[in-house]
Amino acid sequence: MSENGHNPVNGSSASGSEMWLRRSDEELAVFANDLRDAFVRPAAPEVAERHITAMVAEAERAAVLGSAHASRAPQAQFKRPARSRWALTARLAAIPAAIVMATAGLALAGVRPPEPVSDVLERAGVDVPGSDADSKQDGGRTEDESTAPAGEAEAQGTEGTAPVNESEPNTGATPGAERANERAAEGQETAEQARNGQTPPDTPGQSGEHPQPQGQGTPPQDPGNSENAGQGKPESPPGADQRAERGSTSAHSNAPEEPPKHGHDK
Amino acid sequence: MRPKEDFERLLEAARSGADSAWREIYTSLSPGVLGYLRARGVSDPEDVAGEVFLQVVRDLPEFRGDAHGFRAWVFTIAHHRLLDERRREARRPREHGQPGPDELSPPGGDVEEEALRQLDLERVTRILASLSPDQRDVLLLRIVGDLSVEEVARVVGKRQGAVKQLQRRGLAAVRRQLVSSGARR
Numbered sequence: 001m002s003e004n005g006h007n008p009v010n011g012s013s014a015s016g017s018e019m020w021l022r023r024s025d026e027e028l029a030v031f032a033n034d035l036r037d038a039f040v041r042p043a044a045p046e047v048a049e050r051h052i053t054a055m056v057a058e059a060e061r062a063a064v065l066g067s068a069h070a071s072r073a074p075q076a077q078f079k080r081p082a083r084s085r086w087a088l089t090a091r092l093a094a095i096p097a098a099i100v101m102a103t104a105g106l107a108l109a110g111v112r113p114p115e116p117v118s119d120v121l122e123r124a125g126v127d128v129p130g131s132d133a134d135s136k137q138d139g140g141r142t143e144d145e146s147t148a149p150a151g152e153a154e155a156q157g158t159e160g161t162a163p164v165n166e167s168e169p170n171t172g173a174t175p176g177a178e179r180a181n182e183r184a185a186e187g188q189e190t191a192e193q194a195r196n197g198q199t200p201p202d203t204p205g206q207s208g209e210h211p212q213p214q215g216q217g218t219p220p221q222d223p224g225n226s227e228n229a230g231q232g233k234p235e236s237p238p239g240a241d242q243r244a245e246r247g248s249t250s251a252h253s254n255a256p257e258e259p260p261k262h263g264h265d266k
Numbered sequence: 267m268r269p270k271e272d273f274e275r276l277l278e279a280a281r282s283g284a285d286s287a288w289r290e291i292y293t294s295l296s297p298g299v300l301g302y303l304r305a306r307g308v309s310d311p312e313d314v315a316g317e318v319f320l321q322v323v324r325d326l327p328e329f330r331g332d333a334h335g336f337r338a339w340v341f342t343i344a345h346h347r348l349l350d351e352r353r354r355e356a357r358r359p360r361e362h363g364q365p366g367p368d369e370l371s372p373p374g375g376d377v378e379e380e381a382l383r384q385l386d387l388e389r390v391t392r393i394l395a396s397l398s399p400d401q402r403d404v405l406l407l408r409i410v411g412d413l414s415v416e417e418v419a420r421v422v423g424k425r426q427g428a429v430k431q432l433q434r435r436g437l438a439a440v441r442r443q444l445v446s447s448g449a450r451r
Contacts, residue, residue: 027444028437031393032409038387040301040410043312048296051316052289058323059283 273333299344301410318344338417393443401436
């Protein structure tokens with residue numbers, strides 16, 4: 001107890017509970033008094049002494065442990081943010097690494113990622129397998145890499161896409177339509193070159209062994225129409241002249257006129 | 267000196283392990299804690315009260331608040347110990363049921379006074395037994411623990427509205443019992 005007789009632990013007086021009971025019912029207030037009289041009484045003196053002794057011993061032990069803990073506390077406070085910062089950095093670094101690895105995995109598998117993803121990657125300057133940039137690069141390398149067997153290339157030209165000379169899988173009708181348009185234009189170039197005698201039709205490794213001549217597939221009537229673009233019927237080319245003629249026709253009818261390119265002749 | 271400063275000084279002394287501080291805390295709070303445990307039918311209330319106060323000593327560094335909060339905090343520990351004890355008793359064969367009149371009656375010399383006390387105790391015990399456990403908890407914490415509705419809500423882990431409802435229904439049940447037994451004094 002404090003000096004003024006007030007019990008600092010009993011913040012409210014014992015009559016506090018009677019106040020709300022008296023307001024409601026006097027009988028209940030009597031019951032409350034009976035309840036208190038029946039149960040509320042101190043422990044036996046020897047029990048109380050035992051409890052207090054145990055409490056003081058525990059408090060001394062806690063005080064010793066508390067001081068030891070307090071001396072260690074600054075280290076803990078210092079270490080914890082460092083650990084969490086490292087974990088955050090590791091997590092942040094894992095995100096681009098995962099993206100790169102996923103993209104590399106797709107590239108190795110030769111899978112073209114979905115269109116929105118590939119668009120974003122192309123915009124960011126990342127070469128995506130089967131992308132437009134890749135197609136153009138492949139188109140430039142046509143004569144170098146045109147030794148693939150025709151059957152293989154035909155097998156890749158599934159889903160009605162106009163067969164091409166690129167050895168890449170066709171993954172969908174819409175990209176296929178775009179590629180068909182490109183290839184129609186390339187077919188036109190080839191036809192022009194054939195007419196000009198720049199590309200001898202029977203040169204080994206070029207037209208004769210070309211898996212599928214450029215412009216072979218029936219190009220779409222409307223270059224932007226993917227439905228038409230997917231209707232090209234793949235055929236094995238009977239000869240370079242026919243291919244050139246067909247490519248020329250189709251190119252003339254559907255693809256814009258382009259000047260003949262001579263840059264990729266060997 | 268203001269009571270708040272008294273209380274803070276008392277807690278500071280207790281934290282440093284002052285015997286007098288702990289004695290004061292125990293003397294002030296143990297009758298209510300023991301009363302709550304007895305009224306809830308704990309088989310060995312003094313043993314459980316000893317555990318409660320040891321827990322108070324261990325957790326005191328984490329306590330923040332005033333005297334009201336401290337009282338409610340001690341009763342929260344007591345309530346949790348009571349629940350632990352109940353679980354323990356449920357697992358083992360029950361040796362002691364609701365404390366009988368012999369266990370609850372204090373040693374006294376006057377036979378007549380002792381008999382009256384015994385009657386009161388039986389009556390009160392019977393009325394308490396008619397309440398649901400939640401109603402009993404709320405009324406005992408309000409009356410024996412002398413806690414406010416807000417403090418009782420914190421102790422039992424319920425909303426204040428729920429505590430008020432339990433109190434209202436509990437008091438109604440007590441009133442019915444008092445009327446039916448004609449126990450007006």
